Amino acid sequence: MRAAVCVRAGGPEVLEIRELPVPAVRAGWSLVRVTGAGLNRSELRTRQGHSPGVRFPRVLGIECVGVVAASTDPRLPEGATVAAVMGEMGREFDGGYAEYALLPNALLMPVTSTLSPETLAALPETYLTAQGAFDTLGIRPGERLLIRGGTSSVGMAAASIAHGHGVETAATTRRPGKADALLAAGVDHVLRDDGGPLRTPWPDGPDHVLDLVGAATAVDSLRLVRRGGTVCVAGSLSGWLIRDFEPIAMVPSGTRLTAFHSRDAQGGAAVLQRVVDNVEAGVYRPNVDRIFALADIAAAHRYMEDDRATGKVVMLP
Structure with a gap:
């Protein structure tokens, strides 16, 4: 072979x-x-x-x-x-x-x-990670989701899942030339991430943030999400460690910080079949x-x- x-x-x-x-x-x-x-x-x-x-x-x-x-x-x-x-x-x-x-x-x-x-x-690694993070966040139709690292393969999958479930979605990219691909994936708002302060289209912030950039942006994602919302870190595009992390100072009261690791997708045959069925039905657009x-x-x-x-x-x- x-x-x-x-x-x-x-x-x-x-x-x-x-x-x-x-x-x-x-x-x-x-x-x-x-x-x-x-x-x-x-x-x-x-x-x-x-x-x-x-x-x-x-x-x-x-x-x-x-x-x-x-x-x-x-x-x-x-x-x-x-x-x-x-x-x-x-x-x-x-x-x-x-x-x-x-x-x-x-x-x-x-x-x-x-x-x-x-x-x-x-589908397997990308969509099992995106679906797992989506389920971990507990997102419901009509809620608002910010995806950081939107043009990554997991980000694009998450955008497709969110669109299929009626979730209003914003996604970040460092490259303006990739905006059209995000819109085609179902993103409602494309945000340019140029390293400066990020603004979302929602005055009180998104209900959820799926952070695929990871260590470099997790604390800022806690600032952006609405009070009482949830941030899920499911990627490490910027590395693994948040240096000098102070939970009491950096996690707003009532706001939740969680994570999803793709190793938790191992053996997820039922979840993968759900993803495949949704792709075949046109609900998800890989x-x-x-x-x-x-x-x-x-x-x-x-x-x-x-x-x-x-x-x-x-x-x-």
Whole structure:
């Protein structure tokens, strides 16, 4: 089989297309023929050497969709369509940048779908994170949502979910040229984030803030949300740590600060099926920015690293 192997930490050039043996099935694991894989910025960090404990060479890829080729689990018959997310894919063991992936049965989520491979591949990590954050916030139709980091793949997914549920949405971007993509995703108000004070279209603030920028903006998001509203941090585009964080001084009385981590989406077959059903019904409108072939994985990483994507980048083997 062909696979994109990260041979060492470094730039995109360290991703090499190699011929590898198809993995042998073992107890507790099943073989998946990969039909598509969404690409993620966490894979950039792993490739750059910023994921402690990852040993090279390694086939990267923290998610994939595909068809069961050989199974050790009765609930995963051969020919079943499945998705897999996280669980140390592409870190502790080889991930989705390949024609086949040997994956733990516990990670595999059966799904019924009529979607194209590229559309289905764009959903698992991105939409499970966005849907999980949306559910964590407890957003209801008619409420107001601010998405910080709106042109990230999760931001675009969150905008699609919000639009599908009748939520008035504002989203931030640092690049004015990406405004049209946000509007097409269902955003009502596009806000330019130029590093200065951010103003929302609502005098008393949004009911909820989904903060995908993370550490650099979380405290400001607490300032922006209406008193008694909720801020959910579900991204780390600006890093992991909020330095000199003083909860009593920085969290307004009655305002809630929570988080959602994509690892909580592992095994979320029912949630993923709900997402797929909503996409098939036209309620959610997934944004596939660009599709790359496996052979072009280094170019795909350059594309992501240059922050050129608006939405999801997908690899088809």
